[in-house]
Amino acid sequence: MTLPIAFVLLQEPAVPDLSALIEALRQRHPDLSWTAGTPGPNRPRSRFILCGKRIVILMPVEAPLAAPDEEMWVRAATAWPEAHETAALHRAHVIVSVMGDSEGKLEDAKIVTAVVGGLISITAQACGVVFCGRVARSSQIWLELSARAFAPYPDYPFMLWIDIVPFESSPQSVGALTYGLSRFTGREIEFQVPGLSGPTLLDRVAGLAGDMLERGDRIDDGDTSEASEPEQISMKHRISHLNGAPVLRVGSDPTPMDRG
Structure with a gap:
């Protein structure tokens, strides 16, 4: 450890x-x-x-x-x-x-x-x-x-232990990626849910990060998050297209256009 x-x-x-x-x-x-x-x-x-x-x-x-x-x-x-x-x-x-x-x-x-x-x-x-x-x-x-x-x-x-950094995945969509969470859970969060941006986006990612800290690595591929109410959003184990690290991706997988 x-x-x-x-x-x-x-x-x-x-x-x-x-x-x-x-x-x-x-x-x-x-x-x-x-x-x-x-x-x-x-x-x-x-x-x-x-x-x-x-x-x-x-x-x-x-x-x-x-x-x-x-x-x-x-x-x-x-x-x-x-x-x-x-x-x-x-x-x-x-x-x-x-x-x-x-x-x-x-x-x-x-x-x-x-x-x-x-x-x-x-x-x-x-x-x-x-x-x-x-x-x-x-x-x-x-x-x-x-x-x-x-x-x-x-x-x-x-x-104090993690950073949350917004990124523009497309002209119409904003996401966020964590840094530092993986040392606790083995994964960062890559979050991209349509309609969320600014403080609301950061608050939702912070809330999920806190939940992951409490649960450790016990979030399974395909679990859901109430990050975008009232719809539950699927969380998937993926490799980030942004930095090549294991992530818990919340929202849709990026399209080839998103990957640039």
């Missing part, structure tokens, strides 16, 4: 204050157990804390992220105008990851999200977050949304 990993971007190098971080996490998420990690057999060499039985590793790196993903930063800039500036000017980062007995990818992502939020709350140098190398967000939006890391479905902040 691929474990979630986050990169907290810093304007200047900084070493996390674990005592301050634990205090912040206890205030932000008081229902969970947060304690300092102690060295021992089968324990990481890097700095770490404990969330229950889960080990959360924090590894400061005195260098910017290597090989930035330009497409990721373009996606981020649609809602975060300073994204490219942050990508160009950050000078260090802290890697946040988990190890130990896992309750699943979703729960692991919630823990990483909570710890990143706590770290940002005590780190003045934090300027952005990259989640799993696929999704970039500002530190301010991460700080705000991560307070709901352990909220019940559908209120936990899964939009």
Whole structure:
């Protein structure tokens, strides 16, 4: 299983204050157990804390992220105008990851999200977050949304983990494709339902993405979605004609003209 990993971007190098971080996490998420990690057999060499039985590793790196993903930063800039500036000017980062007995990818992502939020709350140098190398967000939006890391479905902040990007499939039709969802479910969403566009389209895709996160990969080929009321739309396992990745296609298969 691929474990979630986050990169907290810093304007200047900084070493996390674990005592301050634990205090912040206890205030932000008081229902969970947060304690300092102690060295021992089968324990990481890097700095770490404990969330229950889960080990959360924090590894400061005195260098910017290597090989930035330009497409990721373009996606981020649609809602975060300073994204490219942050990508160009950050000078260090802290890697946040988990190890130990896992309750699943979703729960692991919630823990990483909570710890990143706590770290940002005590780190003045934090300027952005990259989640799993696929999704970039500002530190301010991460700080705000991560307070709901352990909220019940559908209120936990899964939009920190995925992007939804509209595309024009034809002059008369708009669709949307997710990025980052496949690490949880094995598939992205490719959504193209006539008559849906703008905020309504994005809301429907986000709702389906949240449902997929809860169900994991248990959406079968041919299941239906109420994404276009009152009609139920078929969901199909396909390979995307946009990026060649496995997708859950909602709506009609593209025509040869759509494929360009």
